[in-house]
Amino acid sequence: MNQPQVHSTDIPGLLVIDLPVPGDARGWFKENWQRAKLLAAGLPDFGPVQNNISFNQAVGVTRGIHAEPWDKYISVATGRVFGAWVDLREGPTFGTAFWHEITPEVAVFVPRGVGNAFQTLEAPAAYTYLVNDHWSEAAQSQYTFLSLADETAAIPWPIPLEQAELSAKDQAHPRLADVVPVPPRRTLVVGGGGQLGRALAARWSERADVDVVARDRLDIADPVSIAAFDFSGYGVIVNAAAYTAVDAAQSAEGRREAWAANVTGVGRLVEAARTHRATFVHISSDYVFDGTRTLHDETEPPSPLGVYGQTKAAGDQLVATLDDHYIVRTSWVIGQGANFVATMASLAERGIDPSVVDDQIGRLTFTEDLAAAIEHLITARPAPGTYNVTNEGEPVSWARIAAEVFTLTGHDPARVTPVSTTAYYAGKDGIAPRPSRSALDLSKLHATGFAPREQFAALGEWLVE
Template identity: 80%
Template sequence: MTELAVHPTPIPGLLVIDLPVHGDARGWFKENWQREKMVAAGLPDFGPVQNNISFNHAVGVTRGIHAEPWDKFISVATGRVFGAWVDLREGPSFGAAYWHEIGPDVAIFVPRGVGNAFQTLEAPAAYTYLVTDHWSEAAQAQYTFLHLADESAAIPWPIPLTDAELSVKDQNHPRLADVVPVPPQRTLVIGGNGQLGRALSALWKDRTDVDVVGRDRLDLADPASLDAFDFSPYAVIVNAAAFTAVDAAETTDGRREAWAVNVTGLGRLVEAARSHHAALVHVSSDYVFDGSQDVHGEDEPPSPLGVYGQTKAAGDQLVATLPEHYIVRTSWVIGEGGNFVATMAGLAQRGIDPAVVDDQIGRLAFTDDLAAAIDHLLTHRPAAGVFNVTCDGEPASWARLASEVFALTGHDPARVSPVSTAEYYADKDGIAPRPAHSTLDLSKIRATGFTPREQLAALREHLRTGAPS
């Protein structure tokens, strides 16, 4: 009996699966689709949602070549067919062809955009396939077709097409030279108006497969906005949107909005990613910790002090339920727009001498570095999980960093007065608790080949190129 095995083919992502078939005098039995065993053997965890059967009553029935906007898992319940596939996706393998005979002991995994066809060799043939999306007329409009007799593919049909039974539509499909290649699925950036969204827009400005949307197009706080948005074109979603007003989150209205965006809305986004088999990149925060540890690793259990941290910790748990996800945990974010560095530079220029907290310790994270780390993760695709991303170097207090800003902008760093957190907030109401230690362990992201910049060098570069004030 054949052992379960998954084999690659010359078409990237097209896989041949050997299926064990148990038989005796009564007939045979097989596990046609067994998620746990097949994923362990190397099949993608593709999540089928619909099962179709094509019954073919005569030898020579030939169907195709159709490239569809979903993944397919093909097998035969009875009979035998000759299967043929042509890569119609944009890229270097466009036009590559492969063929394989399929009986009850063989299955084929066909990725989105690869043209699929078959010819009945033994009838009746019940050709069955699992797909990753529900059929609709809108989905059918996205099919890409190739003529069965295309000379470039040169498929050696066992029964000549002149003697085969073909539909009129299949006889009128274009040759390869006239086929518009299936474009790759797109990348969606949510929160495009924020600091990280702007950094991702700048990094990916030359990519034609990236869509960046602001809150006017996709609002995580609005269920109707999420329900109306079409996520089907996207293989990757980067969530750069969040409610980040940590003090406002302690108020009645702010608490509701923080949960609406960071948990409820994110939960809907997670389900959209799940139903469309998209990878989700989500940005987390040092506020998921209470700061009692000097350095926080990715595996440290959450221990948030305030509402904002609680919502971020809850959101992280939702994202982690996806098979393809990257939670990018960061701290002390600096980018284009209002932020600590811009505030300190502005105070220095206006002659204001600030008191700054000196007992909260951590590292800065510049949005250019966060964007570069996200790009790195999506390019290299390490195993799903949490990745800490900030600048590297000696951790410092806010007061130390404020002094560096003053010095780097040509002002006396002694104008910055270090104070404790308790002193700084002594006469202020409605202040969220802050973690005393926000330093994140960077060894995991380094192990992927990404090298974070040293924070003072990054700060110097940021100010040299013009920090917003």
């Protein structure tokens, strides 16, 4: 059997598929939907969940133009129809029209927001379509309509509309000038109260299609909160929420809280993204490694030392089950709120001379750069997977960073006393093990066309701000 062939059209994402239909005197056979072959041919993996059939008894039956909040895969089992499509999505191709005859040898993939219509040319016509969301009255309220007779689309109906059979509803649809374009699906930032959440909120403050939610609106550790949240309108979910109390996670209560948020909660978000076909961006940590390698790349298997790292590694594995995901692995995050740099600057100003560990090596990551990298990934769309994101520069110790903070704030860096991790935590209980080397390889990120700032240059700017 020959392979299906996929062809693009003037409407972005609208695809025409030539299907092999072998037959003989008895009839014919076709693989109407064969996922592996169609994906190999270039069809998106749109995840159909419902199959519908519109049976049309007479020639001239005409239906549409409806733009729906899901993707559709259209074909006919019997008969022949004239299909017409108009792009009703917000953007430069709004109003672009395309038409094509559909026989059993032809299928058409219609992306969300593209208006769809057809006219029966040979009856009876069994018009079939797969969709990737379940129909409901709530979903139907999100339809966008266009008049079949719209002069701008100028669809050349083989049977004039005045001679065709139309429903009263379809005859009442508006002209293109009165259609509100279908907006793109929204972006959701979970964990809006954290350092990264605030940075993303600032970066996207002028975007009307972004919702940043804090824990009071969506608590990923609470199954009731997740179940009550409506994810259906989102095409991108950025998970910036996590349990990050590294030492507290070693306690019995902390262990439960860490697993509830970083694993069970992440798993529920993953299933929401899977159900609604959303791109999922998840923040990972250098704590998934034991720190025995000088530089950690994205292929290194996890080897966490403590509970926090174990929960982050487990959450990463759940996220990786999604086809459309970005795991953004980072380290030593600095942003708005309590953090190491703010603490050192405060100590310097108050005349307190700190002892700081000098045998944990890594790089700082400023949330401004982390947010920019996330935006880059969901815009440039490199291959899904894990990407390391930190600031650039030579990996250094926490003590070296503390000294730099003192210098940049006009204080004597000699006031910082370097000590070993063992000495720093001597006599303290409930301390989680830390990776001694946290530097992440940025080569894969660079290959996508993104380069973060150098860490000490960014540090100077952060302190000034």
